[in-house]
Each structure stands twice: as structure tokens, then as C-alpha cells.
Amino acid sequence: MDFEIADDRRMLADTLSRWLAEEYPFALRTAAAYEAPFHRPDKWADLAELGALMALAPESRGGFGGTGFDVTTVFEEIGRALCPEPVLPQLMAVRLLMASGVDVVGDELAGALDGTVRYAVALGELGAPYALDDIETRYAAGTVSGRKSVVYGAPGADRILVAARGDDGRLALAEVDGAAAEIAAYGMIDGGPAGEVFLDAAPARLVLADAAGALQDALDWGALALCAEAVGAMDHAFKVLIDYLKSRNQFGRAIGDFQALQHRAVDLSIEIEQARSITILAASRMGTPAQSRTSSMAKNLIGRAAKMTAEETIQMHGGIAMTWEYPISHYAKRLIMLDAQLGDTDFHLERVMRLAGPGDLAA
């Protein structure tokens, strides 16, 4: 057993953390995340240069990471800094491209990892926000048709990977040129870019004719990334809360002196540790038969812990945390809204119930 963080990952975390602190200090981050284009496209190349994208794939595919822990390292720092860059779809695109075979996409994978090509991944639809089974967008004869809803990072993406049902009823993966899609772009309530993607017989290249497995894999990795992002954001919010409980005085003493608040802060710290643990567990099981069920367990627990962190951190601060000027309000928004990405607590709870447990898998 070894719970130490490997040296190379610690170095990557430190590098990212320093760079994010410099490039996305609170005021600048808020301005960027809430004004079109809702992130800093000019920073994308730097982010890639630091290795944030290379860490998402193994050496055999041109990266230098690719394990669950490489992914959590990157996303924890993104969460801690509330970085609005659409790295999540890039991770999912890397997983999808890797699944589609080296020969076909060797160059494309390189472009995804060095950041020269930015991807969006269009899965959810208005009537199918989370479940792949419910997707109605169609692929036929080199075109895709349908509407994809709340596609993170879609505006300005070079390429969009679209999940669509083929003529044979199977779920296919098709690639659409960003310029070929009609996109209604908007910013999100927690900052960052998204859009409605309208595809009306848009020219598309078939990447995978049978993509169900690859899509599920990409979703599992995406869920893991969101869990790590939440852990980073929760850690930061909790630190700010403890500092505030020590420094805010009412009734002639620090509000942290009140046992009513002490116990709640302790309960919260326990849930955040639980969240960290389930994320570590999920990271350790990526690439094993238990990957799907464990990543769903993590996403469910994270949803609950993130909500508790957001709500309790605001409540224990009092009015100040209700303001735009105070960073905690933005951490709270991110922590709440990431529940609605790639399946919420209930979606993943049902999935955990449905999927066989590790014991059954072994049998």
C-alpha cells in the first residue's frame, strides 16, 4: 500500500498550480469566465505546453500519463483554481480517439495532445441529458442530424465529436468540423463556455461505427475528472471557510468559537475526505472491469459532498458568501453545477444499483 503522490505527478501539480494562480487570479478568472468567449483561448497553447493534455494519454499513444491518477492530478488543480478552460471535453476526445485505432487517427491524437486541435464532445440532448441509450441524433451516409444540448466548450472548438445513432440502430461516433455546425453559444451560470449545437445533415466523418463501449469509457473518465475537479474546489472552499471562521468576529469572539459551527465544519471535513477517498478509489480502478461502477460511485458521492460543501460554506460565512465579489460564491456555483455534467447523483446512483458489484464480476 502506498498513498504517496508520485514525484512526477507532484511536479505537474505544482507547475499547473503556479501557472493557474498567475493566469487565472480571481478577478481575471471571473471576468474571463463570464464574458464571451467565456474562457481564455489565448492560454490554450500554454496549458498544453505545461503538459496538462499530454498527461491524459499514455506514452504508447504519445502522451506521458494516461492513468487515473494522472487525470485526477490535472483536474484537481483545475478545480482549485476554478479554471474555465474546456479541458474536460479534450480528455473525453483523447479517450475516444484512442479507442478508434492508432492507424486511423495517429495524427489526430497528436493534435489533441499538443493542443493544436481543440475538441468538443457532443453527447447530451434535451430529452437525453445523461443516458447514451436515449440519444436520437442520427448518422447517415456521411452526415449527422440532430440537436445536441449544453455542449461544453462547443463555441470555437475545431472539431466536434458527435454521438449519433446509425441506420443499423447502433450508436456511432462521428466527427464534425466546428465550422460546419450551427452553434448558439452562451456562458454558464458557473462560468465557462457552452452551446446548443444544431446539426442539419452536417458533413461528418465516421470515427467509430459501434461506439457504445468507447463512449461509455469516455464518460467514465469524464466523471472521474469531474470528481477530481470537485475535490480541488472543495479543498479550496473549505480552507477559505476555516480561515473565515477563525477571523470573523461576532458577539465578541470568532464565530469559529461557536460549537454549533465547529461541529458542522467537522462534519463537512469528514465528507470532503470521503470524497477524496472515493475519487482515489475510482482513479485506481480505471482500466479494470470495475471502472464503470466505481466511477459512478464516485460521481454520486461527489455530487452529495459538493452540494454540502457549497451550501454549508455559504451558510457558515453568512451574507458575504452571497456576493459576486467573494470567491466562495463562485466555488459554490461550480460545485453545484458540476453535478449536472455527465450524470447527476441520482443518475449514477441508479447506475451503481444496476451494474454488477465487483464480487459478481469476479464470479
Added chain:
Amino acid sequence: MDLSFTPEEEAFRAEVRSFLAEKLPADIAEKVKTGKELTKADHERWQAALEERHWYATTWPKEAGGPGWTPVERHIFDEEAAMAHAPRIVSFGVHMLGPVLLKFGTEAQKAHYLPKILSQEHWWCQGYSEPGAGSDLASLKTRAVKDGDTYVINGQKTWTTLGQHADHIFCLVRTDPAAKPQAGISFLLVDMATPGIEVRPIKLIEGGHEVNEVFFTDVRVPADNLVGEENRGWTVAKYLLTHERTGIAGVGFSNEALARLKRLARETKRGGKRLIDNPLFAARMAEIEIDLEAMKVTNLRLLYEAQKNGAPGPETSMMKIKGTVIRQALNDLARRALGPAAAPFPSEDIEGNAALVAPEHAGAAAAYFNNRKISIYGGSNEIQRNILAKQVLGL
């Protein structure tokens, strides 16, 4: 035991309903329903319609211009108004200062201010909280020094709700810094056109502007603007807070939010199935409905006691806690029902065929975030628990 309303109360409910159907402007109700910010004129238009019927100053005795409603009638009105998407009454003038002046005001103050509250010539805001004085209100520092027949005010108030619309502010100020905290406070009426006052907006978590900071630099107000005695402002403030307590459960808002949530769960389809048919979601909704049904009866039991004994007791703190928790849980479920469709920033008008949800649900996430305030203001839920522990449980 009989939980039914009397025939008179039922008749009153019908009367309220037909009044709302007739007099509540549709454009205003639509804004409330879709979570759009109301303008000053919107509030005034609705409140004028109420005053025309003498249904505006519901906390005032009949002689003073109130409708003479019982607590139960007031409750019925609040329930119906919320369900019809009427705006909340901006309570600072009519429900806070009005009753205070009726009890503590001089004849001159009553004659000058009360009619202007009813006619809405004055828009009041509440200057209690300060950056350093929230829950511990008695530690407030804004200073007022007597200079001949004026007070000179220096300091800062914050969280001033709708101060951007206000032309008057009632303030708690420190007039005796040597006395014990509660003993050195006075209650002053201030015309915001007085030189030396600056109002700065505070942007809230979801991006809206409803609160402000108010700065006072050598602001001179006539000594006649003192309400009650000098250094006895705490008594006045406490009296006002008991009025802040009426309707604290927000039953009407919860009823409306639950009805809206059920509509949403019926309209929302996932994989062709309605969300309301998803057992997990339906269970979460049913649980809140159960809590709400119980809370409504607890609230009626407290109203019944208040009707018997005169004033609401400290038990109303229960309703503040339960009422806010239920409303927040309903907001939470609405946001979850929408899923990713709750994500767009509310000011982004995504319209026409790009719209993600019906307009009445578009503000769900913003409402969820904004309503985190209801367990903080008006005495935080922690402070309510302290009150219950001490005054009700005797701990």
C-alpha cells in the same frame, strides 16, 4: 380538532382570488413567474392596486388604514398571492416602519410619514446591518452625534435591500459609545437626498442587483427624525423584528414552488419517459411534499395561538428554519430536474428554437443560488436555533 377554515375564511379566500385575477397586472405576474427582475415601477403599480382596496398595509390596525385582517386571513392572502405570482410586498416601509411609527412615533412623525408610506411617495429601506455587525447587530458602529438640533451621522450600512430604489432609510445608529452595546443605540429616519450619502451596488451570487452598501459622511439629519427616545433604539428595533416574523414560514412560496416543480417533472422527458415517473425523483419530491404538508399545519397551529394570544411567540423561529429549508429543497430539486439545461447564465437570452426550457423554468438555477440568502437574512437559521434553545426549550 377541526382543520377546516370557517365559511367566512373560505369566502375571504374566494374574494382574494377574484381580486388577484382582476387586479394583478399580467405582465408583472409573468416577470415573477419567470424570475425576471422587477422594476421600481412594477412594485409600485402592484402595491398601488392593493392600497386602492386597502389591502396594502396588512400589518396596520384598521383605524390606521389597514384591512383589519386576522392572522389567518393574512395567511390566506399570502398563500393566494404567491400562487398567482404576485410580487412580494417590499416590506420596509409598510410592514416594518409603519408599525414602528404607529407604536413609537410622535404625532408629527405619524402625520408626515404614514400617508406617504401608503401613497408610496416614500420608498424606505432598512439600515441595520453593517460590515462588522450582522448577527451581532448590537455591535453596530455607525455614529450619530447630536449637534444642536441635528444629528451628524458617519459610518456604513450594508446589505441594504433595494436601496437603489429608496429615497429614505431608517437606521440604527450609535449615540452613546460609552454605554453597553444595546443601551447606546438610537433609531433615526434619514432622507437619502441628504448630502453625504452614497449608495453602491453589491452584485449577488447569481448576478442580480438587490442589495447595496450605504456610506454616510457627515450626514446631517434633523433631531426630530429620532423615533422613540435617544439610546432606546434597541427596543424599537426588537419590536420591528417581531413584525419581520409574520409570514416567515413562506408557505405560499413553497406551495407555488412545489406546483411548479410538479409541472416541470411532468413536462421533462428523459428517454421518452416523464421525470415524474422516475421513482427516485418522485420519491424526493414526495418527501418534500410530506414535509411541507406538516409544516403548513405547524404554521396554522402557531397562527391559531397567535390569534388567541395576540402576538406571535418565539416559536415562530421554528417556521423560519423549516420554511426556508423546504423552499431551498424545492429550488434544489427544480435545478436537478432541469439537469444540464439549468446551466446557461440567466442573462443569456436563449430564445426561439434555441431555448432549452419553458420560460418559467429558465431561472431555476439562479433562484436556487439566490435563495441561499433566505436562511441567512432576517436572523440566520443558527440564530433562530439559539432563540429556540434559550427561549422555548429553556436551555
